[in-house]
Amino acid sequence: MASASQRVVLITGCSSGIGLRIAVLLAKDEQKRYYVIATMRDLKKKDKLVQAAGDAFGNTLTLQALDVCSDDSVRQCISAVKDRRVDILINNAGVGLLGPVESISLEQMKMVFETNFFGTVRMIKEIMPDMKRRRAGHIIVMSSVMGMQGVVFNDVYTASKFAIEGFCESLAVQLLKFNVKLSLIEPGPVHTEFEAKMMEEVAKMEFPGADADTVRYFKDVYIPSSIDIFEAMGQKPDDIAKCTKKVIESRNPRFRNLTNSLYTPIVAMKYADETGGLSVHTFYNLLFNFGSLMHITMNILKCLTCSCLRRRAISPD
Ligand SMILES: NC(=O)C1=CN([C@@H]2O[C@H](COP(=O)(O)OP(=O)(O)OC[C@H]3O[C@@H](n4cnc5c(N)ncnc54)[C@H](OP(=O)(O)O)[C@@H]3O)[C@@H](O)[C@H]2O)C=CC1
């Protein structure tokens, strides 16, 4: 059980990847400042977490079942928490979805929103009122660079992260009045099962409804470039865990927290040109004209920050 001085942290989606690493990092805090309630929808998947947690399991880390898509599961889990006291809520559970829009059913799209958007909203609705009453708490949301900048063939996943960013941007203002903090973590590519799961799905895809050119652009242009990007700028889940811990421990936590500075120029393009043309055309060129040179992507990305390009972007004509 948590001691009075410990901060109770509840994390969703701890069976793998970023959630698992955040849970372990916080539970192994040398000063034992955190009591971690690591949750996952299927407790049969607990072994990896239990093993990584080592001695912390049963001491500073406990396990609970929680499916962010189920009202009952969320309610049951939170009512089992002593005094319903969650000091830090980390909304991490999420799923990806890749491919031409024509080939993806509305059912599949709704599942992504059900998990990434409504799953997070469901958690916040359950826990936020207690935080407001206590005039204390910190809500962390695992967003993505795709919550700020769309990426081709990630249309629906991107939309789900944009949705959560809009929700949080609005809510953060009200929460300030109640001394409750809200922070978005915005990673770029991270090497987790997320990447493998999406590639597995793609390998099985038959692309119903998509024309041959679109399928070719997706399979032969986007996928190899995306693999290059993951190789060139992919972070480790531990990097994201460390960044999240820093945000939690900050006296004045930032609202937006990009974890990968290599992605800064990509996001900056959006703000440098209010017409949106710079982002759309740069992405087009990177993908279709420089695709075969993707191994030197880092140099191209650095180039985007140069002042001549910025001058062009904001030029009135
Ligand atoms: N990897 C990346 O490149 C990036 C990831 N992100 C975000 O980071 C977060 C974590 O992803 P990551 O660690 O990479 O991927 P993983 O696939 O390794 O982890 C995702 C976790 O979410 C869980 N989950 C999925 N659906 C539900 C649900 N309905 N209820 C509870 N848990 C659920 C999964 O559980 P189960 O094992 O049961 O499926 C798993 O534990 C996501 O929100 C993702 O969008 C953001 C930027 C980049």
Ligand SMILES: CC1=C(/C=C/C(C)=C/C=C/C(C)=C/C=O)C(C)(C)CCC1
């Ligand atoms: C930057 C970039 C590309 C790919 C970006 C990718 C693949 C980002 C992945 C981000 C993830 C996985 C976020 C998860 O939330 C393209 C389209 C190849 C074109 C060139 C520029």
